[in-house]
Structure formats: structure tokens, C-alpha cells
Amino acid sequence: MFKPTRRAVAFSMLAFLAACGKPPSKFRAYNGPAVTQVVVNKGARKMYLLHGQSVLKSYDVGLGNVPVGHKQFEGDGKTPEGVYFIDRFNPRSRYHLSVGVSYPNERDAALAQALGRQPGGDIFIHGRGPEGNRFAQTNRDWTAGCIAVKDEEIEEVYAMLRPGIPIVINP
Numbered sequence: 001m002f003k004p005t006r007r008a009v010a011f012s013m014l015a016f017l018a019a020c021g022k023p024p025s026k027f028r029a030y031n032g033p034a035v036t037q038v039v040v041n042k043g044a045r046k047m048y049l050l051h052g053q054s055v056l057k058s059y060d061v062g063l064g065n066v067p068v069g070h071k072q073f074e075g076d077g078k079t080p081e082g083v084y085f086i087d088r089f090n091p092r093s094r095y096h097l098s099v100g101v102s103y104p105n106e107r108d109a110a111l112a113q114a115l116g117r118q119p120g121g122d123i124f125i126h127g128r129g130p131e132g133n134r135f136a137q138t139n140r141d142w143t144a145g146c147i148a149v150k151d152e153e154i155e156e157v158y159a160m161l162r163p164g165i166p167i168v169i170n171p
Contacts, residue, residue: 036051040147040167042169046058061147074120075120080101087100089158095146096129127148
């Protein structure tokens with residue numbers, strides 16, 4: 001009769017754990033052409049990652065919960081319009097992953113000040129995460145002013161973008 005040794009059991013456990021593998025990482029690698037610009041067309045709910053004039057990837061997006069018009073102040077639920085830049089990356093976002101947009105610029109800050117309000121900030125391209133997955137089922141435009149894509153898609157976007165890339169957000 002076979003009686004397993006402590007060594008045989010240990011090797012069996014290691015083999016079992018190795019076969020299970022790691023859970024898939026949300027951090028992807030990208031080795032294609034550099035993204036030179038991001039374009040968001042709010043009316044069409046589309047975002048494009050471009051290399052020169054060529055579209056590398058396109059995504060359906062959700063916007064702020066008041067999607068029409070340019071963001072004027074904190075809490076208005078609008079997604080900004082204009083030219084901004086990718087300025088930060090958040091690997092610990094509650095929305096899976098997120099990429100920062102340089103809103104507000106000087107013009108945005110002046111507009112909010114003229115209205116006696118704060119311009120707000122923390123505008124991101126982000127995934128859904130658990131919270132967004134619940135909201136997106138009933139309302140495509142559910143963010144507080146951000147640009148939302150599916151979690152699998154933000155993994156691609158996060159890998160493809162670099163700081164300083166311009167993002168043009170059109171009405």
C-alpha cells in the first residue's frame with residue numbers, strides 16, 4: 001500500500017497551486033503604435049485612440065449624468081468639452097482603473113469663478129467597477145462628469161496612454 005511522504009505531499013501541493021495559476025492581471029502590455037491623441041465625441045458617445053490620423057481603437061462611452069453641454073462647475077454632472085491632456089494614472093481606482101484628464105484649465109477655472117462656484121476636478125477616463133456596473137445597466141450616462149468604458153476596455157486604454165497625450169472632447 002502506498003503511503004505518501006511529507007515530501008511527496010509538499011510537491012503535490014506545489015504542483016496543484018502552480019496549475020491553478022494567478023488570477024488575470026488588470027495591467028496589460030501594449031507594443032503597438034503610440035497613441036498621439038484621444039478624441040471623444042460626446043454626442044455619438046464614442047472615444048477614439050489615434051496614431052496621427054489613424055484610429056487605433058474606438059470605444060462606446062458613458063458620460064456625466066447631465067451629458068449635454070460643457071462642465072461649468074463642480075457637481076453639475078457634465079463632462080468637460082475642449083482640449084485637455086492625460087495627466088495621471090490611478091491603478092487603485094474604485095472604477096477598476098482610471099486615467100486622469102487635466103480639467104480644469106485656466107478658462108474653466110475662470111468660468112466657475114465668474115459663476116461664484118468651484119470648477120471641480122477629478123475628471124477621468126475610467127472603467128465601471130462594481131458601482132458602475134450597477135448604474136450602467138439602467139443609465140448609460142451615470143458618472144459625475146467622467147468618461148466611462150467597460151472594465152476590459154479601460155485595461156487597454158490604461159496600457160496604451162501616456163502622460164501628456166492631448167484629449168479633445170467634442171460636444
